[in-house]
Amino acid sequence: MNYGNLDFLKETLKLLGFGKACTCLEKMDTMLTKRTIEFNLQTEVAYDGMHSLEVTLHFRRSENTGIFSFYKYDAILNRGKGDTKERSHTFYVKKEGGIALKEAYNLLRGRAVNKNLVDKNGRKYNAWIELEFGEKDRNDNYRMRQFRGEHGYDLERVLEKYHIQELKDETLRDGVIKSLKMGNEHAVTFMLSNSIQRMYIAANPRQKALHISAVRRLELDM
Numbered sequence: 001m002n003y004g005n006l007d008f009l010k011e012t013l014k015l016l017g018f019g020k021a022c023t024c025l026e027k028m029d030t031m032l033t034k035r036t037i038e039f040n041l042q043t044e045v046a047y048d049g050m051h052s053l054e055v056t057l058h059f060r061r062s063e064n065t066g067i068f069s070f071y072k073y074d075a076i077l078n079r080g081k082g083d084t085k086e087r088s089h090t091f092y093v094k095k096e097g098g099i100a101l102k103e104a105y106n107l108l109r110g111r112a113v114n115k116n117l118v119d120k121n122g123r124k125y126n127a128w129i130e131l132e133f134g135e136k137d138r139n140d141n142y143r144m145r146q147f148r149g150e151h152g153y154d155l156e157r158v159l160e161k162y163h164i165q166e167l168k169d170e171t172l173r174d175g176v177i178k179s180l181k182m183g184n185e186h187a188v189t190f191m192l193s194n195s196i197q198r199m200y201i202a203a204n205p206r207q208k209a210l211h212i213s214a215v216r217r218l219e220l221d222m
Contacts, residue, residue, distance in 0.1 A: 005067050006032055009059070012070050016093065017101035018057070028059075032068060037061050045101065052078045053105050069093075075101075077108040089131065089141055094118075106183025107131050112147070112205050114155075114181035128153060128205035145206075153205040155180060162210070165189040165196075187215055 009028060013019060031039040038060045046052045054076040059068050076088040087108045091099045096118045103113045112130040119125060126149065131142040147153055155177065159167060166172040166188050179186045185200040202211040 002032065002067070009068060009070055012093070013057075015100075016070075016098060017103075031059070045105075047105055050079070051105070051109070053101070053108070054078060055101070073104075075104045075108060077105070087133065087142075090139065100182075103183055109183075111183040111185070111202050111211070113183035114203070117146075125149075128203065130206070147205040151205065151208075153208045155203055155205075158208065158210060163191040164201075165191055185211075185213070 006029060009032075010019075010025065013025065018025070025041075027041055031041070038058065040059070041057045042055065043057070044052055044054050056074040057070060058072045058074075060071050061068050070093055072090055072092045074088065074090050076086055078086060089104070089108060091104050097116075099107070099113070099115075103115075107113055107130065110130070110133070112128045114126065114128050116124060116126050117129075128147040128151075130145055130147075132145050133142055135143045137143055159177070164176075166176050176186055176188060180201070180203045183203070185202045187198060187200055190197045190199055198215045200211075200213045200215055202213075204211045
C-alpha cells in the first residue's frame with residue numbers, strides 16, 4: 001500500500017467535493033493494493049429531494065511513476081417523477097483543478113458556474129460556463145459554452161438592481177455571491193413595496209440577468 005498515494009487521492013477528492021458525498025471511498029484502499037492499471041468506483045448522491053447524480057469515478061496508474069491519479073468522472077443526472085429524461089456528461093480532472101461534484105450537478109441542471117480556468121497557452125482567466133444540451137461532441141459530451149469578461153456579465157452589479165435583504169449584510173452577501181458562482185439556486189428574501197417574498201435566484205450570464213423562481217412547497221412547509 002502506497003499511503004502517500006492514498007492520502008493524495010483522498011485530498012484531491014475532498015477538494016472536488018467527494019469527501020462526504022462519496023460512500024465508495026473505503027473501497028479505494030483495497031483497489032490501490034491490486035496490480036491493476038485502472039479501476040472505477042461508483043456512488044450516487046441525492047440533491048433537493050427530487051434529483052440525484054449517479055457517478056463513476058475513474059482512476060489510472062502512471063506507467064512512469066506507478067502512482068494512481070483521479071482523472072475523470074462520469075455523472076448521470078436522474079430527475080424527478082414525471083420526467084424520466086437523463087443527462088450525462090464526463091468531467092475531466094486537470095492539474096489546475098476541475099469541476100467539483102456540486103458544480104457538475106448544477107451544470108447538468110442547466111445552470112451556469114463561474115470558474116478560474118487555464119487556456120492552451122497556460123494563461124489563467126475567469127469565465128462563466130454552462131452546458132449546451134442541444135449539441136454534443138464526438139465523445140458524446142455536451143458542448144461547454146463560456147462567457148468571459150468581455151461578455152460583460154457582472155453578477156454583483158446585477159444583484160444591485162434588486163431589493164434583497166441578505167445583500168445588506170456583508171457576510172450574507174458574500175455567501176450569496178459565492179453560492180451563485182458555484183451554480184446554486186440560492187433562497188433569498190425580496191423586500192417589495194407591499195410584501196416580503198422568499199424566492200430562489202441563480203446566475204444567468206447568457207442573458208446578463210438572474211433566474212428567479214418561487215421557493216418550493218417543501219421549503220415553505222419547513
